[in-house]
Amino acid sequence: MKLSREEQRMRGKQEVLELYIKNQSRLCAYAHSFIKDYDTCKDIVQDVFLNFYENDFNHIVKAINKDGYLFSCVRNRCLDYLKGQSVRDRYMEKIVKELSRVEEDAVSEYEVKELSGLLEKAVNSLCNPTYTIFYKSRIEGKKNSEIAEEMGISIKTVEAHITKAVKQIKLVIKNLAIILLLATCLGRIML
Incomplete structure (x- = not known):
């Protein structure tokens, strides 16, 4: 029996929720190897799954190696976060220099x-x-x-x-x- 588009969507979302419950703690520990703030790690993992849940659940559902895909997504988000922190620090330094120059x-x-x-x-x-x-x-x-x-x-x-x-x-x-x-x-x- 072929599932309707809506049934496929709901099944995909359910699978994302199950993956979150199963992998959340492991992914948070992995994120913690990049970022030492555990709350930030939890936010990153939640953001990855929220993105799947709201937008791209088919990517994770269709992935052959779901664990590898999840770990890659979390690693990339961690690296984006660290890059953002670096850019934010440079941006704030520019503002301080500009204020002191004025x-x-x-x-x-x-x-x-x-x-x-x-x-x-x-x-x-x-x-x-x-x-x-x-x-x-x-x-x-x-x-x-x-x-x-x-x-x-x-x-x-x-x-x-x-x-x-x-x-x-x-x-x-x-x-x-x-x-x-x-x-x-x-x-x-x-x-």
């Missing part, structure tokens, strides 16, 4: 660190899909269509997340500008 005379090193920390918090406070999409767009320089295809979402959704991220970061930058202006004015008054 107002070296009026703003102390302590204030620059504090302001760059606020900006870093703004970027880090973006919720996960928004942060990931913003990172891929602004840091990695990917096109919206590439991001949409990679994440299995529409281009409009990608655009909405980027707009949301930019608005949140602009709000923080606006507040930083006010703080810089106040620091400059206070510095002149005290002289």
